[in-house]
Amino acid sequence: xxxxxxxxxxxxxxxxxxxxxxxxxxxxxxxxxxxxxxxxxxxxxxxxxxxxxxxxxxxxxxxxxxxxxxxxxxxxxxxxxxxxxxxxxxxxxxxxxxxxxxxxxxxxxxxxxxxxxxxxxxxxxxxxxxxxxxxxxxxxxxxxxxxxxxxxxxxxxxxxxxxxxxxxxxxxxxxxxxxxxxxxxxxxxxxxxxxxxxxxxxxxxxxxxxxxxxxxxxxxxxxxxxxxxxxxxxxxxxxxxxxxxxxxxxxxxxxxxxxxxxxxxxxxxxxxxxxxxxxxxxxxxxxxxxxxxxxxxxxxxxxxxxxxxxxxxxxxxxxxxxxxxxxxxxxxxxxxxxxxxxxxxxxxxxxxxxxxxxxxxxxxxxxxxxxxxxxxxxxxxxxxxxxxxxxxxxxxxxxxxxxxxxxxxxxxxxxxxxxxxxxxx
Numbered sequence: 001x002x003x004x005x006x007x008x009x010x011x012x013x014x015x016x017x018x019x020x021x022x023x024x025x026x027x028x029x030x031x032x033x034x035x036x037x038x039x040x041x042x043x044x045x046x047x048x049x050x051x052x053x054x055x056x057x058x059x060x061x062x063x064x065x066x067x068x069x070x071x072x073x074x075x076x077x078x079x080x081x082x083x084x085x086x087x088x089x090x091x092x093x094x095x096x097x098x099x100x101x102x103x104x105x106x107x108x109x110x111x112x113x114x115x116x117x118x119x120x121x122x123x124x125x126x127x128x129x130x131x132x133x134x135x136x137x138x139x140x141x142x143x144x145x146x147x148x149x150x151x152x153x154x155x156x157x158x159x160x161x162x163x164x165x166x167x168x169x170x171x172x173x174x175x176x177x178x179x180x181x182x183x184x185x186x187x188x189x190x191x192x193x194x195x196x197x198x199x200x201x202x203x204x205x206x207x208x209x210x211x212x213x214x215x216x217x218x219x220x221x222x223x224x225x226x227x228x229x230x231x232x233x234x235x236x237x238x239x240x241x242x243x244x245x246x247x248x249x250x251x252x253x254x255x256x257x258x259x260x261x262x263x264x265x266x267x268x269x270x271x272x273x274x275x276x277x278x279x280x281x282x283x284x285x286x287x288x289x290x291x292x293x294x295x296x297x298x299x300x301x302x303x304x305x306x307x308x309x310x311x312x313x314x315x316x317x318x319x320x321x322x323x324x325x326x327x328x329x330x331x332x333x334x335x336x337x338x339x340x341x342x343x344x345x346x347x348x349x350x351x352x353x354x355x356x357x358x359x360x361x362x363x364x365x366x367x368x369x370x371x372x373x374x375x376x377x378x379x380x381x382x383x384x385x386x387x388x389x390x391x392x393x394x395x396x397x398x399x400x401x402x403x404x405x406x407x408x409x410x411x412x413x414x415x416x417x418x419x420x421x422x423x424x425x
């Protein structure tokens with residue numbers, strides 16, 4: 001199960017193919033479990049904790065390319081722990097920070113194992129697609145009461161699948177949707193039917209979440225994916241294929257939306273949710289006023305006020321990741337979080353259009369990270385499991401690129417010095 005098992009980095013010891021396959025299979029299963037978080041601790045946390053522990057025991061390697069991610073997340077957690085010291089009543093604060101620490105560790109874990117073997121990216125996204133399709137189907141069937149106990153897959157007349165909150169359920173479906181869209185645009189059309197079914201199921205599940213953030217995220221990410229692919233693939237035939245499939249998909253989704261809106265229950269909720277500003281956004285102590293007051297308050301609280309304390313002062317939580325970083329992780333946590341996001345986006349931008357085996361995964365993850373950063377202005381994302389997985393993927397792909405360049409530089413240096421290429425490990 002070791003990350004050392006299948007990496008060509010000097011100092012890594014080759015392991016048997018059986019151990020390598022077992023480790024990759026366990027990662028695949030862990031990603032699949034990320035789609036089922038009805039209660040906490042979820043099976044994902046339990047399994048991942050065991051998996052990370054075993055991997056660390058058998059030699060998890062944190063390279064210098066992944067080390068900055070680890071350092072930033074450690075400092076982020078230091079800020080969170082310091083915020084606990086100002087709380088009068090710790091209550092659930094320590095548990096909240098324990099979850100934050102675990103999720104931070106999961107991002108580093110994914111980055112490390114991806115750097116060790118880029119083929120794991122395919123397993124990760126395939127498992128994510130499987131989990132997303134199943135949880136979307138549960139949300140759809142539960143919404144229409146088509147299965148016994150379907151109400152546990154809905155909340156406030158909104159689909160939530162096997163999640164606790166529709167606002168997490170919807171964004172979870174975006175990255176696997178983009179993965180299928182990318183495959184639809186780049187692979188043979190003979191493989192298209194299953195991908196189309198998967199895309200439609202996830203799109204409909206996301207729609208029934210009635211999460212405005214998820215709707216905006218899906219639209220932005222799909223458009224960004226198509227734009228970047230058109231920049232990378234400049235042949236006329238490929239662009240024509242993109243145009244035809246995009247128009248066909250758009251027409252199909254619009255048709256499905258029109259049919260869905262014929263159901264009064266859906267039409268009424270859709271009409272309500274499409275209002276740009278809800279009562280709880282712009283009303284007295286609404287979302288936006290809380291943001292302003294919370295920001296002013298945070299300027300006087302360098303250590304923050306502690307996790308879950310904001311909702312005891314105001315009617316609801318922060319619903320803003322920047323403000324959440326200030327209140328729950330203090331100034332130190334805020335600076336580290338901003339630095340982490342900027343660094344992650346920079347990594348993806350630098351390597352976005354290179355022709356590498358891991359380029360599709362990097363492109364999809366980078367786009368969705370940007371989208372999550374944007375919706376973070378109206379929602380808290382610091383405990384979203386899939387967000388930390390996306391961070392790990394981007395950093396892992398960045399580490400792969402740096403290793404690739406280092407090996408290439410060594411080969412060039414060896415060639416210039418007259419050494420045989422086979423001399424370089």
